[in-house]
Amino acid sequence: MIRDDHQAGPTLTSPRSNGARISLAHGGGGQLTDELIGGLVLPRLGNGLLNELLDSAVLPLDAQHRLALTIDAYVVTPWRFAGGDIGRLAVSGTVNDLSVAGAKPLGLALSMILAEGLPQRDLDVVLASVAQASSEAGVPVVTGDTKVVGHGQADGIYLITAGVGVVPTDRRLHPDSIKAGDALIINGPIxxxxxxxxxAxxxxEIDSVLRSxxxxxxxxxxxxxxxxxxxxHFMRDATRSGLAGLAADLAKQSGRHITLDEAVIPVRPEARHAADMLGLDPLEVANEGKVVIVADxxxxxxxxxxxxxHELGKQACVIGWVGDDGDGICELNTLIGGRRIIQKPYGEQLPRIC
Known part of the structure; x- marks a missing residue:
């Protein structure tokens, strides 16, 4: 059961009456996103499943299976980038959210919001990427919807994907299953x-070999x-707010002390160089093909x-562990031998990266 403080969630100051407005930072997956959900969404819509704030909801189905359900919206700009585009992103993100819930993904729904004037050849490129990623995953797009808005009312193309999958009834992956001594494993560089x-x-103008x-x-x-x-015991993909945000969430949701070891967290040299140029910390940068597994x-x-x-796990390694303390804190053992507390980014370092 999620602790009461997590169920209540962080609150905005009188969000419905103080004239507060949505900012880009509210969509960044950090502390401001938590405040928006805790202050507006959960007071209106909260229930036992939604309050857990997991990437997929798992509902009763039959004696052998439960049903996993998830949805995500994609507004990345530019819509095409080295290594992929918004179509590949939409399929992969939803398939991954189902998979980390322990589900076998069964099918996807695809909704497209298109701006008037979008070249049809661009849409065809995106749909080809959707088809390719769907084929790779073995998860078909089985239903969908299309809307067009006037010129200037949207930025090219937005995609929304929902997915369903089945979870064996004897499989339960949840933050409260995380135990002292557990290892944190990642499948590759962040x-x-x-x-x-x-x-992009x-x-x-930068010619980089870096790819999504x-x-x-x-x-x-x-x-x-x-x-x-x-x-x-638990899995999650390290998307918005990166590995740092994921680890901070795990510590809070499980009530456990989590330690990451910076010396063993894989970061490619080209990624570290790009992060230095952009003034970013790779730990706080989104991934779209990385899973963190918490295991015995x-x-x-x-x-x-x-x-x-597996091709997507060639550089898998243990990057941290769960301690005995029940303080809900995440810390990093740094490269220079120090220690620092890891917290979710407050706002939006990287707007519209997914």
Whole structure:
């Protein structure tokens, strides 16, 4: 059961009466997003499932399965970037949100909001990417909707994808299953998606080999769950607010002390260089092809070995652990031998990167 302070959520000061307005930072996945959800969304819509604030809701279905349901909106700009585009992003993100809930994804719904004047050839490129990513994942688009808005009322193309999947009834992945001694495992280098998009937007003249990591992770995750499912306690993909935001959330939601080791967190040299140019911390930059698995420490090495057998897990490694303290704090052991507290970014470092 989620603790009462998490159910209540952070609050805005009289959000419905003080004239407060939405800012870009409210969509960044950081503390301001939490305030918006806690101050406006949950007071109106809150219930036992929504209050858990997990990436997918898991509902009763039958004796053998439960139903996983998720939805996400994609407004990335530019819509095309090295390594992918908004179409690949929309499929991968929703497939991954289902997969980290322990679900086998079954189907996707795709909604398109198109701006008047969008070249049809651009839409065709996006739809080709949707088809390719859907084929890679083995998860079809089975329904959808299309709307067009007037010139200047939207920025090119927005996509919304919803997905459904099935979870075995004996599989429960939840922050309250995280235990002292558990290991945190990631499948590869961090920061590549957000940095790629920001370079394309802010420094298009830079010739970089950096590419977004956007990819559907369901086959990798299924391999891990098939072999080691009993040892996996929780999973989440490290999207908005990056690895730092994910780890801070895990500590808060589980009530456990979590430690990350900066020396072993994989970051490619080109990503570190891009982060330095943009003045960003790779720990706080979004990923779209990275999963963090919290698992029994006695199975961590086997899980890493299994992940490394897959193309999307070649650089899998243990990056941290869960401590004995129940203080809900996340800290980082730094490269220079220090320690610092990890918190979710307050606002929006990287607007519209997904």
């Amino acid at each position: 920061g590549e998606h957000g940095l790629t998009v920001m370079l 937007r802010e420094m298009p 990591d956007v990819a559907p992770l369901n086959h990798l995750i299924n391999r891990v769950m098939t072999r080691h499912g009993g040892g996996v 420490r006695n199975q961590a090495d086997q899980i890493v070995a299994t992940m490394r057998e």
